[in-house]
Amino acid sequence: MSLKLGVPSKGRLMEQTFDWFADRGLRLARTGSAREYAGTVNGVDGVELVLLSASEIPRELAAGRIHLGVTGSDLVRETLPDWPASVTELAQMGFGHADLILAVPVTWVDVETLDDLDAAAAAFRARHGFRLRIATKYHRLVREHLRAQGVADYQLVDSQGATEGTIRNLTAEAVADITSTGETLRANHLKILQGSPIHQSQATLFAARGADWSSTGQTLQRLSDRLGLPMPTGFSAQV
Numbered sequence: 001m002s003l004k005l006g007v008p009s010k011g012r013l014m015e016q017t018f019d020w021f022a023d024r025g026l027r028l029a030r031t032g033s034a035r036e037y038a039g040t041v042n043g044v045d046g047v048e049l050v051l052l053s054a055s056e057i058p059r060e061l062a063a064g065r066i067h068l069g070v071t072g073s074d075l076v077r078e079t080l081p082d083w084p085a086s087v088t089e090l091a092q093m094g095f096g097h098a099d100l101i102l103a104v105p106v107t108w109v110d111v112e113t114l115d116d117l118d119a120a121a122a123a124f125r126a127r128h129g130f131r132l133r134i135a136t137k138y139h140r141l142v143r144e145h146l147r148a149q150g151v152a153d154y155q156l157v158d159s160q161g162a163t164e165g166t167i168r169n170l171t172a173e174a175v176a177d178i179t180s181t182g183e184t185l186r187a188n189h190l191k192i193l194q195g196s197p198i199h200q201s202q203a204t205l206f207a208a209r210g211a212d213w214s215s216t217g218q219t220l221q222r223l224s225d226r227l228g229l230p231m232p233t234g235f236s237a238q239v
């Protein structure tokens with residue numbers, strides 16, 4: 001049985017993943033046409049490349065259908081309840097950095113912090129008769145963060161893309177989304193609430209606890225050696 005390595009199938013995340021492995025002596029390459037999501041790994045025997053949407057990789061890891069996977073740390077935390085029970089982090093890869101933040105319109109001059117948002121949310125509910133709406137696709141992470149900070153007077157509305165546009169479209173009053181350059185927020189006249197981001201994400205190499213390691217433990221050992229990573233505990237090489 002080969003060890004299945006899942007990597008993002010397109011865009012910068014795929015290219016930077018290929019570069020990260022190449023810097024460590026492993027050549028990842030797509031095979032066939034640009035639309036064929038299969039590939040090869042040269043440098044360590046017994047590793048099969050599986051190209052997947054970055055957002056599907058957490059679920060594939062949790063189901064044990066891939067042994068290793070590269071995706072954003074935000075997507076693993078958002079997708080998998082109790083993620084450390086399903087996967088273990090092998091390496092933070094140093095690219096794909098993005099902060100999950102809360103943002104409100106720049107015209108809300110009295111709202112700079114989460115405490116301010118909490119106060120504004122109470123006033124909003126009193127005035128409008130419904131809870132302030134926060135648009136996001138990061139439901140789990142946002143709920144956990146707001147619960148930990150004692151903020152309850154809000155509702156989440158789902159937005160799977162173009163989230164910053166929801167305020168202009170009057171479907172939300174605030175957004176929780178990832179940002180890297182800040183350009184999308186600026187273009188939509190939004191400002192980030194002060195304080196730590198909800199999560200600081202980067203591309204990360206994960207191993208699936210539930211995958212079948214019975215015949216792939218030795219391959220993981222060879223791969224870890226090649227990448228200069230310690231062999232993770234609980235995945236010991238099988239002879």
Ligand SMILES: Nc1ncnc2c1ncn2[C@@H]1O[C@H](COP(=O)(O)OP(=O)(O)OP(=O)(O)O)[C@@H](O)[C@H]1O
Nearest residue numbers: 053054055071072073074075096097098178180201
């Ligand atoms: N503007 C950005 N800058 C840096 N990282 C980003 C940016 N947008 C997304 N990311 C990161 O890239 C990863 C993948 O994001 P995204 O959700 O777009 O992938 P995806 O849903 O798999 O894409 P698709 O469904 O179109 O294949 C996430 O971990 C996210 O944090």
Ligand SMILES: O=P(O)(O)OC[C@H]1O[C@H](OP(=O)(O)OP(=O)(O)O)[C@H](O)[C@@H]1O
Nearest residue numbers: 161162163177178179180181182183184
């Ligand atoms: O801070 P910036 O560099 O402007 O990047 C932030 C934008 O990037 C992501 O969107 P993406 O391009 O993935 O499209 P989406 O809106 O469909 O999620 C994210 O959702 C923000 O909209």
